[in-house]
Amino acid sequence: MENWLMLTLVGKDRPGIVAKISHALFEMKGNLGEASMTRLGGNFTIMLMVCIPESKTVVQEKLQNICDELELFFHLDAIEAGLHQHIEPDVRISIHGADQAGIVASATDALNKAGLNILNLESDVGGSSESPVYIMHIEGIAGKGFDAVEQALQALSRKKDVVARMTPIDTMVG
Amino acid sequence: MALLNILVYPDARLTKISRPVKEFSEDLRKFVRDLEEIFRSFPGCVGIAAPQVGRFERIILVDISDKPKHVNHGFLILINPEITFCEGSSLGREGCLSVPDYTGKVERAKSITLKALNQKGEKLEFQMSGYEARAVQHEIDHLDGKLFLDRLVSRRNALSKRVEIPAKP
Numbered sequence: 001m002e003n004w005l006m007l008t009l010v011g012k013d014r015p016g017i018v019a020k021i022s023h024a025l026f027e028m029k030g031n032l033g034e035a036s037m038t039r040l041g042g043n044f045t046i047m048l049m050v051c052i053p054e055s056k057t058v059v060q061e062k063l064q065n066i067c068d069e070l071e072l073f074f075h076l077d078a079i080e081a082g083l084h085q086h087i088e089p090d091v092r093i094s095i096h097g098a099d100q101a102g103i104v105a106s107a108t109d110a111l112n113k114a115g116l117n118i119l120n121l122e123s124d125v126g127g128s129s130e131s132p133v134y135i136m137h138i139e140g141i142a143g144k145g146f147d148a149v150e151q152a153l154q155a156l157s158r159k160k161d162v163v164a165r166m167t168p169i170d171t172m173v174g
Numbered sequence: 175m176a177l178l179n180i181l182v183y184p185d186a187r188l189t190k191i192s193r194p195v196k197e198f199s200e201d202l203r204k205f206v207r208d209l210e211e212i213f214r215s216f217p218g219c220v221g222i223a224a225p226q227v228g229r230f231e232r233i234i235l236v237d238i239s240d241k242p243k244h245v246n247h248g249f250l251i252l253i254n255p256e257i258t259f260c261e262g263s264s265l266g267r268e269g270c271l272s273v274p275d276y277t278g279k280v281e282r283a284k285s286i287t288l289k290a291l292n293q294k295g296e297k298l299e300f301q302m303s304g305y306e307a308r309a310v311q312h313e314i315d316h317l318d319g320k321l322f323l324d325r326l327v328s329r330r331n332a333l334s335k336r337v338e339i340p341a342k343p
Binding site: 084086088169170171172173174 | 216218219220221222223236241244266267268269270271274275276277305308309312313
């Protein structure tokens with residue numbers, strides 16, 4: 001059985017982090033799977049799957065020095081995982097408006113009740129510091145159909161005074 | 175007849191450039207029938223190109239008529255297809271028989287003018303847009319040795335900077 005670990009790294013962003021970490025994992029004969037890295041508020045963040053023959057404890061010890069040197073917090077979990085398990089989203093949702101507390105809570109609560117299973121969520125704060133703008137994009141599966149999602153977004157739009165739209169994703173396979 | 179096999183990435187043959195069809199013979203019609211047979215064996219698939227089954231000639235099939243909400247021209251057999259005009263751009267999600275278990279966002283021209291020949295070598299011309307135009311562009315790419323992987327738009331940029339604004343009903 002494959003030994004998959006999920007590695008989470010957070011810290012001050014600087015060039016070369018991914019190269020150093022992936023090199024260290026490669027030296028332990030680790031094989032990287034799916035990963036998601038982004039800068040959040042100036043911080044480096046990554047979550048990555050690695051399939052590795054070493055035990056979690058050994059990997060942890062070896063990564064500790066590198067992460068200390070790079071001033072990164074890290075966290076390692078043994079996970080049940082596998083590749084080739086992608087699920088296709090069938091709807092894309094965009095929400096934007098003046099930044100305010102509670103947009104994500106209201107939106108995700110409404111969408112959950114409307115049967116949406118979120119597969120990807122990305123959000124940003126743009127605009128200026130005087131007038132920040134919140135922008136969120138979600139891709140998911142509309143388990144109770146598009147109408148339920150559309151109605152949830154219309155209600156959200158009125159309640160929070162945001163623009164909330166959905167577009168069905170019709171993947172073209174050729 | 176036994177179904178043809180689909181070449182799967184990273185098979186290097188998928189990068190070959192296909193040659194134009196010169197002879198509109200019974201052999202061509204037989205191949206098109208075989209290609210259609212394998213095309214129809216993948217439910218949900220809306221197009222196929224000859225090089226995907228290892229025949230490096232400029233032949234594609236497109237049929238999006240199972241997606242009735244998209245305007246379409248029905249089942250198209252397109253020999254030596256050529257896009258002579260394109261306009262606008264749109265972002266959409268694509269997958270491919272030759273790239274299992276992966277889909278991604280790709281920018282394509284929104285509307286195209288397409289010239290091609292039919293199986294008898296007679297000239298065809300179509301104006302098409304949206305989903306059907308996307309399918310044709312995807313299949314013509316196969317003829318030029320390109321996959322949608324060569325045209326992926328990064329996920330984050332696709333979301334934050336190139337949001338598709340759907341038309342208000």
